[in-house]
Amino acid sequence: MYTSDKSLGLVYAASTKESPYSNFGDALSPIILHLLTKKEIKHLDFNSKCERMAGVGTILHNFSNSKVHVWGTGLDVTRNIKKPGKKYYDPQDLDVEYIVHAVRGKITEAVLSNFGVPVKGVYGDPAIILRKLLKSFVGNKKNGKIGVICHLSELEKYSPESTTKKDLKRYFSNSGNVEIINPLTNPTPLSVLNKVKEIAGYSYILSASLHGLIIAEIFNTPCSLLSGKVSAHGRYSIFDYNESLDHRFKDFYSGVGESTMLAYRAPYQEQISYNEVKAFLDASWNPIKGLDNISDNLVSALPIECPGYEDNVSFSGELNNIKV
Template sequence: MSRSALKEIVWPGLQDEIMSLRDSVAFLEGRLAASRRLAAEQAGLLERQALELGACKVELAELKARAGRGLAPDARLAQQVETLSGKVPLSWVRSTKAVPFANLGDALSPLIVSVMSGLPVAHYAFNSPNRRLAAVGTIGQGQSAGTVHFWGTGFDPKRNATGDRSRGFTAAPGVDYVVHAVRGPFTRRALLAAGIEAPAIYGDPAWFLPRILKPRVEKKYELGVVLHISELDTPGPETGSVTGQPRFAGAQDYGVHVISTYHEPSWSGLVGKLQEILACRRIVSNSFHGLLLADAYQIPCLYFPNAPTGLKRFDLEGNYDEPLNHRFADFYRGVGRSSMFAYGNPSSAPTPWEEVIAAVDRFWEPLSFTGEALFDAFPLAPRVAFSEKRWPVDDEAAAALPW
C-alpha cells in the first residue's frame, strides 16, 4: 500500500486521538488549577485559624495568670450586681443634708466604677449588711458590716470602725474583708497587721480620670492651691472663708487661685471643679486628691502641708516622716517614689508665693506609674480596655449617678 493511501487511512484517527488528548490535558489543567486554588484557600483558612488559636492561647494564659493572682472578676460580687438588676453596690462618702456638697475625690468613686463596669451604681452605707464594693477614698477603716470588696481603697492606720485611735486599725468583727488592691503599701501593712490578706497591688482609681475627662481648658492662673476640706472654715465650693488667713495673704497678686474640693453634687459640678484645677499652670495642695489629680494630668505640683515654712524632702522608705500625711505617703510610695518634696507653710504666716512657684518648677517630676496592675485587679468585668487612651462616658448616665 502506498504511503499516501496509508496516510489517508491512519491520519484521521491520529488527529482524533490528539484532540482527545488535548481535551484531557485541558481538563486536567483545569482540575489542577482548581485544586491549587482550593489548597491556597485552605492554607489561608488554616493560617487564620492558627492566628486565632494563638490569640486564644494568649488570652487564656492572661486569664489564667490573672486568676492565679486573684485578679479575675469576682463571681460573688458579679452575682450581687445581678441581684441588683445590673447596679454595682458601692460605698463612698456622698453628699448629705448636713453637707449638701460632693467632695471631688470621693465623688470620683461612682464615676470611675460606673465607666469601667459600664453599669450604674447604687450607694451603700458603711454599715450595710450587704456585699458591696469600696474604691476611692480613705474609707476602709470605716466599714463596719457586710462583705466589702476593696479596690484601690485607703485605710487610716490610726483608726478603726469605731473611730478609736488608742489601738490603731483593727478589723471590724462584722466585716468580711475581700481585698483586690489597696492605695499603697502602708495601707497593706495595716491590713496584714490586722490579720487581713491583701495583695501588693497599689494605686488610686482616681488616677484613671484623664481617660474619662480631658477637657481643653485655658490656663488662667500661675498657681492653684487645692485645699483639704479641713482647711475650710465653712464647708462649700467657695473659698472665701480662708481668704482672711495669713497663709493666703497676697495670693491674688501673684496669680494664685485658691480652690475648694467641694462642688455642687452633680455631673456638671464635678466637671466644673476639674476645669478649675486644670486652669492652673501649677498646683500645690494639702488635699491628697488635689495633688494626685495634678500628677495624673501632668500639672507640675508639690505637697503643701501646714508645717514650718520652707522646702522639705520626706522619706517614704520603711516608714514615712511626720508631718507627712499618711494618704500621700501611702500612694506615692506605692507608685514607686522613695521620697517626695513639699513646701511647708503654717496657716499663721504669710506664704512666700514666689518661692513656692520656684520650688514647683525645680522639684516636680512626672510619675511613671501606669495603673495597669490596678486596672487588672478591678473585681468586675471591665467594659473598657487598658490599652484605650480614652474611655467613653455617657453624659446622661453620669448625670444620673447618685451624687
C-alpha cells in the first residue's frame, strides 16, 4: 500500500514559467487524484529521490531514481532518457523501481512484463474515471457541431487563444458547424475542467489529442482519431503495423478491451467536410462497453483510500491550490 500523510506526491507535466499554460490532458492527473483521495497534491519531478506516484500520461520512460507507483500510466517504447544512443525504452537503465497497480493498456503491460517488471492485469487511463466524477458537471447537452482537436505542435503559438497554423488547411472548414478545439488552457484546475466540459459538449469529435479522444469516448460522443497518415477513413486493427496509428491511442483502446479503433484520414492540405465526418461517425462509431467496470477496477487498484469516488456537483476551494 502506498502511504502518504496529508499530501500525495505525484509526477506529471505541469505549466512552467517558460510554458505558462496547461495541456489539459497532462493536467488531469492531479485533479483526478485530488477529487478521489481528498488529499493535497504535491507536484514532484521525474527524477525525484523519493517514493511517488505516476498517473495520467505517456511518461513512464521519463523516470529515474527511487520507487514509482504506476496507476494507469503509459510509455513511449522509443525513448531512453539515460542512454540516448539506445533507440528503445529499457527500464533497467533508469535506476527506478516500478510498483505497478494498473497500466493504461496491454501494450504498456507487454513492454514492462517483457523486462521483468511485475504487472497486475488492471488496465485503463485514469481519465476514464471522469465519467463518474464529472457526470453532473458535464451534463448531457450536445451542440450539434463537430469539434476538431488539434495537437499542440499545430498551434500558431503556445497559447489557449491561438488558432492552428495557417498552412494546415484541414483545420479551416467552410462549415460553421466544424470548430477547432485548442488543447491548451489557462493554468487553473477549473480551466482544465471547463475544457473537459467543452469537448464533451460537441456532437462529434475528431482528435489528434489522446485525451481529447478519451473525453469524447467516456461521455458518449461519436469520435475518431484524426490522422493524416492512414490510407483511408475506417476501422483498423490496433495490431495493424502497416498503418501509421499512434501507439498511445492503440494502447488506450487495448486497455478498454477493444481490438480495433477508428481513424479519419485528414491530409493537412484538405479541408474537413461536415457531412462526410458526420456520415462516417454515424455509420462507424460504437460506444465502448464496460467503461463503468473499468473505472471501478482502476479505483480499486489505487493504493490509497478513495472517499471521493462520486459525482461532483460542485468543487471545493482546495481544488484551486493544485498546480497544473
